[in-house]
Amino acid sequence: QVQLQQWGAGLLKPSETLSLTCAVYGGSLSGFYWSWIRQPPGRGLEWIGEIDHRGNTNYNPSLKSRVTISIDTSKNHFSLKLSSETAADTAVYYCARTAVVSPVAYDYWGQGTLVTVSS
Amino acid sequence: QSVLTQPPSVSGAPGQRVTISCTGSSSNIGADYDVHWYQQRPGLAPKLLIHSNSNRPSGVPDRFSASRSGASASLAITGLQEEDEADYYCQSYDNTLGGFLIFGGGTKLTVL
Numbered sequence: 001q002v003q004l005q006q007w008g009a010g011l012l013k014p015s016e017t018l019s020l021t022c023a024v025y026g027g028s029l030s031g032f033y034w035s036w037i038r039q040p041p042g043r044g045l046e047w048i049g050e051i052d053h054r055g056n057t058n059y060n061p062s063l064k065s066r067v068t069i070s071i072d073t074s075k076n077h078f079s080l081k082l083s084s085e086t087a088a089d090t091a092v093y094y095c096a097r098t099a100v101v102s103p104v105a106y107d108y109w110g111q112g113t114l115v116t117v118s119s
Numbered sequence: 120q121s122v123l124t125q126p127p128s129v130s131g132a133p134g135q136r137v138t139i140s141c142t143g144s145s146s147n148i149g150a151d152y153d154v155h156w157y158q159q160r161p162g163l164a165p166k167l168l169i170h171s172n173s174n175r176p177s178g179v180p181d182r183f184s185a186s187r188s189g190a191s192a193s194l195a196i197t198g199l200q201e202e203d204e205a206d207y208y209c210q211s212y213d214n215t216l217g218g219f220l221i222f223g224g225g226t227k228l229t230v231l
Contacts, residue, residue: 035220045157045165045208047220061216094164102170104212104220105155109164 002027006095006110008080012117018082022095022110029053029073033098035106036069036080038091046091050098051078085117122147123209123223130229131199139226141192141209147221149190152212156185156194159206159225168207169194196228204230 008020022034036048049059051069059067063082071078082089092112099107124142131137141154148154154172157165167176169185172192182203185194192211196203209223 044225045210045222047222050220058219060219096164099167099170099176101174101176102153102155104153105167105170105210106157106165107167107170107176109166112164 002097002108004095004097004108004110006093006113008093008113008115010114010116012085012115013119014086014117016085016117018085018089018093018115019079020093020095020113020115021077021079023075023077024097025076027097029071029076029078033103034069034071034078035096035098036093037096037106038089038093039112040088040091048080048082048093087117089115090117091115122213122221123211125207125209125223125226127224128227128229130231131196132231133199133201135199136195136197137199137228138196139194139207139209139228141194141223143190143192143211145190146215147190147211147213148187148192150214152214154185154187154192155210156183157208157210158203159208161205165208199230201230204228 003025006022030053033050035050051057066083068081095110096106097108099105156169158168159165172187213221
C-alpha cells in the first residue's frame with residue numbers, strides 16, 4: 001500500500017520561503033507524476049505543480065515564478081519550495097500521486113501540512 | 120475564482136438523489152479533457168471518487184456516477200447517506216498558458 005508522508009515548517013514570516021518534503025513509502029517514484037496541491041482555509045483546491053521521476057516539471061502559471069519542485073530518487077521523496085511568501089499563501093499543502101488509470105487524477109495523497117504566513 | 124464552476128452547495132434527504140454540476144469552457148472540459156471527481160471530508164485529504172469522466176475506482180460505491188457532455192460534467196449520488204456529507208470537487212486540464220491542472224471551487228453536500 002502506497003503511503004505519502006509529508007513534513008515541513010508550518011509557520012513562516014512574509015517574504016520567507018516555504019519548504020515541504022513528501023516521502024513515498026510502499027511504491028516507486030517511476031511511472032507517475034508527483035504533485036503539490038494546496039487549499040486555503042475554507043476554500044477550494046489549487047494545483048501548484050508536478051514532477052516525474054526524471055525531474056521533468058510542470059507548474060501552475062500563476063505560481064511559476066516562485067515555485068521549485070525537485071525529486072530525490074535515492075531517498076524516494078520529492079520537495080516543494082515556494083518563495084516570497086505572503087499571507088495569501090496560507091493554506092493546507094498536500095502532496096499527491098497521479099493514478100495508474102490516469103496521469104492527471106490523484107489517487108494517493110499526503111496527510112496535508114498547514115502552512116501559516118504571518119508576521 | 121475557479122476556472123471550473125460548481126454550485127457552492129447542494130442538499131438532499133437520506134435516500135434521495137442529488138447532482139453536482141461542473142461547468143468549464145472550450146479550453147478545458149470543452150476541449151475534450153477528462154474530468155475527475157473528489158470527495159473531501161472535513162480535516163481529511165481529498166479522495167478520488169470518479170476518474171476519466173465516469174469511472175469508479177475500486178471501493179467506491181455504485182451510488183456515485185458521473186458524466187461529461189460538451190463543456191460540462193456532472194456527478195450524481197443516489198440513495199443519499201449521512202456519510203456522503205462532504206465537499207466535492209471536479210478537476211480537469213486547461214490548455215491555456217502552457218497547460219495546467221484545474222479544480223472546481225467545490226460543492227458542499229448537506230444530507231438533511
